[in-house]
Amino acid sequence: MYPINDRQYLELCSKIAKILSISLSSAKKKVEIQIAKKGSKTIEEKRQVANDLLKLSEKDNENKLSSSKILDKLMSTLENDDNFMTED
Numbered sequence: 623m624y625p626i627n628d629r630q631y632l633e634l635c636s637k638i639a640k641i642l643s644i645s646l647s648s649a650k651k652k653v654e655i656q657i658a659k660k661g662s663k664t665i666e667e668k669r670q671v672a673n674d675l676l677k678l679s680e681k682d683n684e685n686k687l688s689s690s691k692i693l694d695k696l697m698s699t700l701e702n703d704d705n706f707m708t709e710d
Contacts, residue, residue, distance in 0.1 A: 626668060628665050631668060631672055632646075632650075634653075634673055635649045635650045635653055635672060636649070637676055638652065638672070638679050641679045641680060641683050642679055652675065653672045656671050657671050
């Protein structure tokens with residue numbers, strides 16, 4: 623898939639990246655995968671897919687399901703054993 627250089631599309635991807643605490647290229651890749659799944663052709667359809675993914679990310683962030691919060695929870699230690707992680 624060729625790169626999309628639409629300003630509004632890139633702005634949506636940057637907001638997704640900020641919410642998910644990932645790089646812009648990772649956010650763009652995440653959106654491009656959804657675009658490919660839906661078979662979107664026009665830039666308006668692609669913007670809509672990015673907007674839908676942004677809304678989903680915002681909803682997950684409000685529900686405390688962001689990747690950074692999940693990682694923080696997984697990396698927490700037990701009370702008396704600081705050398706043992708609850709998850710790898």
